Amino acid sequence: MPATLAIGPFNDAETAALKDTFDPQMLANPAALDGLSAAEREAVTALAYKGHHGLGAAQMDLLPNLGLIANFGVGYDAIDVAAANERGIKVTNTPDVLNDDVADIAVGMLLMQQRQMIQASDWARSGQWKAKGEYPLNRKVSGRTVGILGLGRIGRDIADRLAAFKMDIHYFARSEKDTPGWTYHADPVSLAQASDYLVVALVGGPETENFASAEVIEALGPEGVLVNISRGSTVDEAALLDALENGTLGGAALDVFLNEPNIDPRFYDLPSVVVQPHQGSGTKETRAAMAKLQRDNIAAHHSGEALLTPVN
Numbered sequence: 001m002p003a004t005l006a007i008g009p010f011n012d013a014e015t016a017a018l019k020d021t022f023d024p025q026m027l028a029n030p031a032a033l034d035g036l037s038a039a040e041r042e043a044v045t046a047l048a049y050k051g052h053h054g055l056g057a058a059q060m061d062l063l064p065n066l067g068l069i070a071n072f073g074v075g076y077d078a079i080d081v082a083a084a085n086e087r088g089i090k091v092t093n094t095p096d097v098l099n100d101d102v103a104d105i106a107v108g109m110l111l112m113q114q115r116q117m118i119q120a121s122d123w124a125r126s127g128q129w130k131a132k133g134e135y136p137l138n139r140k141v142s143g144r145t146v147g148i149l150g151l152g153r154i155g156r157d158i159a160d161r162l163a164a165f166k167m168d169i170h171y172f173a174r175s176e177k178d179t180p181g182w183t184y185h186a187d188p189v190s191l192a193q194a195s196d197y198l199v200v201a202l203v204g205g206p207e208t209e210n211f212a213s214a215e216v217i218e219a220l221g222p223e224g225v226l227v228n229i230s231r232g233s234t235v236d237e238a239a240l241l242d243a244l245e246n247g248t249l250g251g252a253a254l255d256v257f258l259n260e261p262n263i264d265p266r267f268y269d270l271p272s273v274v275v276q277p278h279q280g281s282g283t284k285e286t287r288a289a290m291a292k293l294q295r296d297n298i299a300a301h302h303s304g305e306a307l308l309t310p311v312n
């Protein structure tokens, strides 16, 4: 009988669905693997994984019959895929079903930053509207130029939305895409120079670490706004904080950070920054779709069918 193990902070609905389908043992994080007996570990053939704790060779070696790691999320930078390959372990993720939500939050954060919607709400609620009059003018969003750093599945959905805002779309990817009317840049600095807004939608992981470098941030300039919905690792966070503090970058709208949830408190002192708690895909509808895709991959693995969304 194939056994599934689940590791991660699954919510009640996700836990109930996993239990109904596979009746897995549930662990809070990979460190808890040490608490399983050898027989329990040897029985595991599929792992439902959720979270940002690293899952590498050491953990995989504790599960000698593991054939599948089904990740909850499209970003699988927490999983050492090279180590999985060496052990013949397949990895799946949950692409596409979350594109809409992540694109929505990118656009929403940009609007919040430029139209100062949080501060303007406080202005109305605190009585300043009545006492002082109209809120100070802010910045127009429609019709500007946006640079998408990483025109993948999510980046493309962000660009489509911003095209409806009459924006001029520029982008970076490793190769030019078939996107008539949009401008390709092979160099991220050139992209930032051409853009009012830079939206980072790259994959995470070592290959894209600090891809939005100090040079890219400087090229975006004192009126520019950096939006990041990818991973904290893709942006040079120290350079970003310095640029925001000294005014060489106009603002930022961030859903992701280094060291989540212990984000750098310097961000809280910056009124030019919109902060969100990594909730890009955090709707009931999308999380349910992600959970279903994760379970469908596990079911396919157990029955020897083709995986729906393989990574390796």
Ligand code: NAP
Binding pocket: 074, 075, 076, 095, 096, 098, 102, 149, 150, 151, 152, 153, 154, 155, 172, 173, 174, 175, 201, 202, 203, 204, 207, 208, 229, 230, 231, 255, 256, 278, 279, 280, 281, 282
């Ligand atoms: P995707 O379709 O794979 O697109 C990723 C983009 O990154 C592509 O443009 C790709 O370039 C680029 N890229 C990949 N490797 C690169 C490298 N070594 N150097 C430079 N560029 C590279 O991924 P997606 O589905 O759009 O997801 C993107 C990321 O969003 C995920 O990996 C995840 O980290 C993040 N995410 C965040 C949230 C949230 O809650 N905030 C939710 C979901 C996902 P090419 O086009 O040249 O391949």
